[in-house]
Amino acid sequence: MKKQVICINWGTKYGPKYINRLYAAVARNITPPFSFTCFTDSFEGIRPEVDCQPLPDIPVEIPKTKRGIWPKARLWGPRLGDLEGPVLFLDLDLVITGSLDGFFTYGEPDKVILSRNPAKPFERVGQTSCFRFPVGKLLPLQEEFCENPLGIAEEYVWEQRFVTRNAPGGVDFFPARWVRHFRYQCIPTFPLNWFKTPKLTRDASIVIFPGGVMPEAAITGGWKGREGFTLAQHLRGIRNRPRHEGSLWRYLRHYVKPTPWVAEAWRE
Numbered sequence: 001m002k003k004q005v006i007c008i009n010w011g012t013k014y015g016p017k018y019i020n021r022l023y024a025a026v027a028r029n030i031t032p033p034f035s036f037t038c039f040t041d042s043f044e045g046i047r048p049e050v051d052c053q054p055l056p057d058i059p060v061e062i063p064k065t066k067r068g069i070w071p072k073a074r075l076w077g078p079r080l081g082d083l084e085g086p087v088l089f090l091d092l093d094l095v096i097t098g099s100l101d102g103f104f105t106y107g108e109p110d111k112v113i114l115s116r117n118p119a120k121p122f123e124r125v126g127q128t129s130c131f132r133f134p135v136g137k138l139l140p141l142q143e144e145f146c147e148n149p150l151g152i153a154e155e156y157v158w159e160q161r162f163v164t165r166n167a168p169g170g171v172d173f174f175p176a177r178w179v180r181h182f183r184y185q186c187i188p189t190f191p192l193n194w195f196k197t198p199k200l201t202r203d204a205s206i207v208i209f210p211g212g213v214m215p216e217a218a219i220t221g222g223w224k225g226r227e228g229f230t231l232a233q234h235l236r237g238i239r240n241r242p243r244h245e246g247s248l249w250r251y252l253r254h255y256v257k258p259t260p261w262v263a264e265a266w267r268e
Contacts, residue, residue, distance in 0.1 A: 002034060003030060003088070003101075003104045004034070004035050004085070004086065004087045004088065005030075005034060005035065005036045005037070005087070005088050005090060006037045006038070006039065006075070006080065007022060007037075007038050007089065007091070007092055008038070008040070008071065008074065008075060008089075009040040010040070010041050010055060010071055014093065015042070016045030016046050016047075018092040019038050019040070019047075019050060020047045020268055021267060021268055022092055022096075023036050023038075023047060023050050024267065024268040025096035025265060025266070025267075026100065028096070029096050029097075029098060029205070030100045030101060031099075031101050035051060035083075036049065036050055036051060037052075037053055037080070037081060038050050038052050039053050039055050039056060039074070040052055047268075051081075053080075053081040055071075055074055056080060057077070058073060058074045058077065058146065060145075060149045062074075062149065063149045063150040063153045065150075065154065067157055068153050068156070068158050068159060069159070070145075070153055072089075072128060072159055073141075073142055073159060075089065075138070077139060077142055078135075085134055085135065086104070086110075086132055086133065086134050086135075087133065088103050088104065088131075089128065089130070089131055089133070091128075091129040091209075093209050093214055093215060094206055095182075095206070095207045095209070095215055095218075095262055095265045096206055096265060097200055097204055097207055097261070098203070098204060098205035098206075100205060100206075102178065102205070103130070103132060103174065103205070104132070106174060106175075108172075109134070110134055110169075111169065111172050112137060112138070112163070112167040112169070112170075112171045113131060113132045113133075113173065113174055114130075114163070114164065114173055115129060115131060115173070115174050115179035116174070116176045116179065117181075118176075118181045119181065124164065126163065126164045126171055126173060127160055127179070127208065127210075128159065128160040129179075129206075129208040130174070130208065138163070138167060138168075140166075140168055141162065141163065141166055141168075144166070145162070177203040178206065179204070179205070179207075179208060180200070180204045180207050180208070181207075181208055181210065182198065182208065182209050182213055182218060182262075183209070183211065183213055186200060186259075187213075190252065190253040191252075193253070193257070194255060196257065197257045197258070197259055197260075198256060198259045200261050207265075215262055215266045218258075218259045219259060219266065220258055221258035221259075222255065231257075
């Protein structure tokens with residue numbers, strides 16, 4: 001059976017570099033045959049091996065909220081191009097560090113299977129940075145969302161919470177060791193993050209990067225907006241720290257040493 005990988009791109013935040021690197025990482029870590037489809041609003045600069053498809057239609061305007069990001073709701077419709085059956089969705093900014101084959105054989109093929117969310121340890125909520133679902137299975141979610149998109153977005157905040165709680169037939173989770181959260185599970189606890197390089201566990205196949213650190217910052221060190229900063233530069237910036245960093249405690253914790261294994265994995 002062909003393994004079907006999908007991603008979605010809109011606007012200018014990510015673009016061809018992220019799409020092309022994700023494709024290359026998938027190709028290095030999957031046993032053929034496989035397909036790689038990107039649903040996007042621009043085909044420019046994307047390598048020819050990627051099957052580029054227009055963003056799926058949705059009959060409402062995607063709401064813009066302060067926290068949640070909801071354009072993935074486009075993927076919940078009855079069709080995704082010419083794809084059928086289970087598809088594995090991957091966020092553009094994740095890093096692949098091991099084999100993806102298990103993500104296609106784990107659990108029942110008609111189930112919605114999410115990665116675990118370590119940011120919410122006391123809530124049973126999945127992470128849609130990496131999740132598998134059969135095409136069309138989430139149509140009831142899209143229909144409910146379209147009836148009141150802003151209300152749903154404000155009630156659930158994160159689309160992954162909406163998927164976890166409302167997916168038809170419930171959800172399962174991939175083994176926790178397969179998908180690691182860079183900020184929560186790889187960066188050493190403060191103040192060790194000032195001196196020790198983030199670690200990758202042996203069984204991890206995917207590392208996700210929600211909030212704060214992007215792969216560029218992991219490679220060069222520093223933090224989002226301070227990519228490439230040394231520890232000395234980081235400390236000199238205390239007085240003029242950005243408002244969005246919040247407290248001094250928060251700012252001090254927001255530093256990561258350059259991480260060679262991310263550079264090795266996140267490349268074409």
